[in-house]
Amino acid sequence: MSVTYRDIKADIFNQITTGALAPGGAMPSEVDLAESYGCARATVNRAMRELADEGIIERKRKAGTRVRMAPVRAARFEIPIVRHEIEKSGAEYRYALVHRAVMPAPDWLRARLGLDAAGRVVHLTCMHYADGTPYQHEDRWINLAVTPDAEHNDFSKSSPNEWLVAAVPFSNVQISFHAVQADAVLADHLGCTEGRALFQTERSTWWDEKAVAFVRLTSREGHRVTTQY
Amino acid sequence: MSVTYRDIKADIFNQITTGALAPGGAMPSEVDLAESYGCARATVNRAMRELADEGIIERKRKAGTRVRMAPVRAARFEIPIVRHEIEKSGAEYRYALVHRAVMPAPDWLRARLGLDAAGRVVHLTCMHYADGTPYQHEDRWINLAVTPDAEHNDFSKSSPNEWLVAAVPFSNVQISFHAVQADAVLADHLGCTEGRALFQTERSTWWDEKAVAFVRLTSREGHRVTTQY
DNA sequence: TAGTGGTCTAGACCACGGA
DNA sequence: CCGTGGTCTAGACCACTAA
Numbered sequence: 001m002s003v004t005y006r007d008i009k010a011d012i013f014n015q016i017t018t019g020a021l022a023p024g025g026a027m028p029s030e031v032d033l034a035e036s037y038g039c040a041r042a043t044v045n046r047a048m049r050e051l052a053d054e055g056i057i058e059r060k061r062k063a064g065t066r067v068r069m070a071p072v073r074a075a076r077f078e079i080p081i082v083r084h085e086i087e088k089s090g091a092e093y094r095y096a097l098v099h100r101a102v103m104p105a106p107d108w109l110r111a112r113l114g115l116d117a118a119g120r121v122v123h124l125t126c127m128h129y130a131d132g133t134p135y136q137h138e139d140r141w142i143n144l145a146v147t148p149d150a151e152h153n154d155f156s157k158s159s160p161n162e163w164l165v166a167a168v169p170f171s172n173v174q175i176s177f178h179a180v181q182a183d184a185v186l187a188d189h190l191g192c193t194e195g196r197a198l199f200q201t202e203r204s205t206w207w208d209e210k211a212v213a214f215v216r217l218t219s220r221e222g223h224r225v226t227t228q229y
Numbered sequence: 230m231s232v233t234y235r236d237i238k239a240d241i242f243n244q245i246t247t248g249a250l251a252p253g254g255a256m257p258s259e260v261d262l263a264e265s266y267g268c269a270r271a272t273v274n275r276a277m278r279e280l281a282d283e284g285i286i287e288r289k290r291k292a293g294t295r296v297r298m299a300p301v302r303a304a305r306f307e308i309p310i311v312r313h314e315i316e317k318s319g320a321e322y323r324y325a326l327v328h329r330a331v332m333p334a335p336d337w338l339r340a341r342l343g344l345d346a347a348g349r350v351v352h353l354t355c356m357h358y359a360d361g362t363p364y365q366h367e368d369r370w371i372n373l374a375v376t377p378d379a380e381h382n383d384f385s386k387s388s389p390n391e392w393l394v395a396a397v398p399f400s401n402v403q404i405s406f407h408a409v410q411a412d413a414v415l416a417d418h419l420g421c422t423e424g425r426a427l428f429q430t431e432r433s434t435w436w437d438e439k440a441v442a443f444v445r446l447t448s449r450e451g452h453r454v455t456t457q458y
Numbered sequence: 459t460a461g462t463g464g465t466c467t468a469g470a471c472c473a474c475g476g477a
Numbered sequence: 478c479c480g481t482g483g484t485c486t487a488g489a490c491c492a493c494t495a496a
Contacts, residue, residue, distance in 0.1 A: 003466095004465075004466085005465080005466085017399065017400065017436075023394075029480080029481060029482085030481075030482065031480095031481085039466075039467085040466060040467045040468065040469095041467095041468090041469095041482095042465095042466070042467070042468085042484095043465085043466060043467080045482075045483080045484090046465090046466095048482085049482090049483085055307075059481090059482065059483095060474085060475080060476090060481080060482080061473070061474045061475060061476090061480085061481050061482050061483080062474065062475050062476050062477090062479080062480055062481050062482080063475075063476065063480095063481075063482095064480085064481060064482085065481085065482080074305045074306065074307045074308065075305070075306050075308055075402075075404050076303045076304070076305050076306075077303065077304050077305075077306060078284075078303045079303065079304055170246065172457065172458075173304075173457060173458055174455070174456075174457040175304050175455065175456050175457065175458075176453045176454065176455045176456075177406055177428070177453065177454045177455075178428055178451070178452065178453040178454070179408035179409070179426040179427055179428040179429075179452075180408070180426050181425070181426045195424060196410070196426075197408040197409050197410045197425075197426035197427065198408055198426065199406070199407055199408040200408075207246075222407070223407065223408075224405045224406065224407040225405065225406045225407070226403070226404065226405045226406075227403075227404055227405075228401065228402060228403040228404065229401075229402055229404075232485095233484075233485080234484080234485085258461080258462060258463085259462075259463065260461095260462085268485075268486085269485060269486045269487065269488095270463095270486095270487090270488095271465095271484095271485070271486070271487085272484085272485060272486080274463075274464080274465090275484090275485095277463085278463090278464085288462090288463065288464095289462080289463080289493085289494075289495090290461085290462050290463050290464080290492070290493045290494060290495090291460080291461055291462050291463080291493065291494045291495050291496085292461095292462075292463095292494070292495060293461085293462060293463085294462085294463080
């Protein structure tokens, strides 16, 4: 076993980045590559499959494999639990429940999550602090039709996020990042002035076609989401 | 071949989400699973490997496989070329070069990219329009030590991004998302008022330990980056 | 040191889809 | 149609690491 799938991946990646393999250009078939690398087709297959997953190459049955014209490279961002994110940075984490109410789902939420007119939700507002300073504001809505237990939890001690991941299954998640102006409430909680630019994450969670929860996370000024590949 | 690796993935995922497999709990070994599913170990291996890649489970040699305590789920965001993003939405794309200069690298950039004191760069400012309205502002710096050809390209016709992906190899990319206030220049170009919250992406590209380029992309008001998994 | 995951092999069958 | 990638198998050896 002298040739590993990693060797092949690296070799092909180099050929692409150095220009030996041109974007849009066709590559040899797996059988041919296996022969030229002197290994089994399965080994070549794994290398090529991973390159395809990473968006470097494009594969089609019969048509073969070619280098992507526009490398639609995908970046992976880890979506951590706030508490872990803060503790990992060495800071002390503190959670506070600001507001809790059980209510009929407002129209915008019903539309967003596809709830029916009778839909009831738990609405929570909470804050996450790092070393005593505001870190993130959480505005969460939990669908009681899917998660009735949420009605009897007061969420005064721990974040709804941590309760949800442990208590409720989910199959599908939508995430959106964008920038917002701080309104009076956010400015107050996050310790900035009104109108400041804040980074916001919205996340909808679904289980079996039914909405489980929607959350809007607003981070303190200057927050960045970073990754590398 | 009745049991596929997809079947196994789905089955295990369901066992986790429904609570049949508890977070932190140990799972059977690959050999045992292969027997109980009635398939080859390689099939189980592929299912488990993908679950591990997705951050659902955690694997260690000898120690075995266990369900992740805190599902550090990672979301994939595609980083498209602006032109493709706009054209895919059905709008007409237009590019404009605002400013071009060859100059010594400013201190903040030298520090950021690890350039030496003699480092020279091309500084470009450009705009991307969708159906004639401002879509994204691009502020780009290209390291001439790595990419000398950039000095003789005027970038008046096509975006530096498209030129770079075709002309320069890269091995490492760092991306950061955050929110900024529109300053006078950005407000002017993007057609909003000063102080508005804008979504900004910063990206550093490296090749073989040397910085290739740095770019700061500012999107028009209301821009969102979205994904689902 | 022994058990578990990581990987490779040689061969096979199949599904897709371009020609 | 028929070449290409997608996947499975049965078996093997190896690398890591907890016990």
